[in-house]
Amino acid sequence: MPFAAESAALLREMQAPIEKVLLVDDNQQSLLALEAILEGSDRRIVKATSGEEALKHLLEQEFAVILLDIKMAGIDGYETAKMIREREKTRDVPIIFLTSYNKADAHIAKGYAYGAVDYIIKPVVPETLRSKVAVFIELARRTAALRQKNLQLEAAEGALQERTRQLAERVEELARSNAELERFAYVASHDLKEPLRMVTSYTTLLARRYKGKLDSDADEFINYAVDGAVRMEQLIQDLLLYGRAGIRDGCFKPVDCEVVLVHALANLQTALKETGALVTHDALPTVQGDDTQLVQVFQNLIGNGIKFRGELTPCIHVSVKDQETEWVVAIQDNGIGIDPEYADRIFVIFQRLHSRADYPGNGIGLAICKKVIENHGGRIWLKSVPGKGATFYFTIPK
Secondary structure (H helix, E strand, C coil): CHHHHHHHHHHHHHHCCCEEEEEECCCHHHHHHHHHHHCCCCEEEEEECCHHHHHHHHHHCCCCEEEEECCCCCCCHHHHHHHHHHCCCCCCCCEEEEECCCCCHHHHHHHHHCCCCEEEECCCCHHHHHHHHHHHHHHHHHHHHHHHHHHHHHHHHHHHHHHHHHHHHHHHHHHHHHHHHHHHHHHHHHHHHHHHHHHHHHHHHHHHHHCCCCCHHHHHHHHHHHHHHHHHHHHHHHHHHHHHHCCCCCCCEEEEHHHHHHHHHHHCHHHHHHHCCEEEECCCCEEEECHHHHHHHHHHHHHHHHHCCCCCCCEEEEEEEECCCEEEEEEECCCCCCCHHHCCHHHCCCCCCCCCCCCCCCCCHHHHHHHHHHHCCCCEEEEECCCCCEEEEEEEEC
C-alpha cells in the first residue's frame, strides 16, 4: 500500500506543470545558496543578479513567485518591486523580500508598502523558505488551472450561444416554412374544391345515365372514376380542416367543455344512431381555448371510438382530472384497440393502420387533434391494449 501511494504521488508530481521561481540577488553565493535550498523537480529556478536583469526576465517569462533581495547595487529591491507592480503583466506576481539588515518594524512595513506578500530576514531557515515557496507554487498551479478552466467555459459558453442562435434561426425558419405550407395547403385545397366538385358531378351523372348501356368494362371504369373523385373531394375537405387547425389567433376565450361535447355529439348523431353507441361523461370544466377547434377534438376522438368498434356496442366515456396547472381529459372506448407500437405513428397525417375498405377515412383526424391540442399549449397521447379498447388523453393548460 505505501508503495502504491508513493507511486501515485510520483505520478502526480510528474504530471504537474513546471513553475518558475525568480531569485534576485547581486551576491552570487547567496543566489547559489537559495537555489540549493529551493531546487526541485516541479520547478525551474531562474536567477538574476540585478533589478534590471530581473525586469528583463519578467518581460519574457511568467513566474510563480519572486524572491527579491532589498540591498542591491543599482536599482535596489524596493525600486525593482515598485517597477514590477507598475507593469500590468507582472503586478500580481507574489514578491518575497529578503534582507540581512535593518530589522526594524518600520523597515518591514516599507517592504509591504512596496507590494511584498512576505518578508524574510537572512540568514533564512531552509524549511521555512521551502514551505513558503511551495505555497506560492501550488497557488500558481491552481490559478493557471482555474484560468484554463475559465477559458474552456468561455469557449463552451460561446459555442452554446452560437448553437442556441443557430437553433433559434432554424426554429424561426421552420415555423415560417410550416406557416407557408399551411397557407399553401389551405389555398390549394380551397381552389381545388370547385373544379373537383364539377368532376364529381359529371362522373356521377355519367354513372347514372349510362349504367348498363355500355359494356361491363365501361361501367367499372366509370365507377372507379366516381369513387376516386369522391375520395379526392373528401381528402381536400380534410386538408382544409387540417389547415384551419393550424390557424391560431392567440385570443382564446372561456369555453365550456360541456357545450363542446354537446356540439360534438350532435355532429356524430347519425353514427350514434346507426351503431347504438353510448357516450357518458363526467362533469367537464370550462377552459381557455377555441371552441370550434375543441369540438373537432372531441368529435374526432369519440368518432374513432365508434368507427373502430369491436363486436360489442360502442361504449365511450369522457373523464377529466384537475391537475395543478392543467386539465387532463381522457376519452375511453371499448373498441378494437391499438398496438402500442403505433402509438406515435397514428398522430401523423395520412398514417393509417387499416385498409380503407375496412375503415373509411384518410388518416387525418388524429393529426388534427394533435395540432389543435398543441396549439392550445397541451399534449396528446394514447394508452391501449389490442382487443381491449383505447384511451386517448390530452391536456389543456389552466
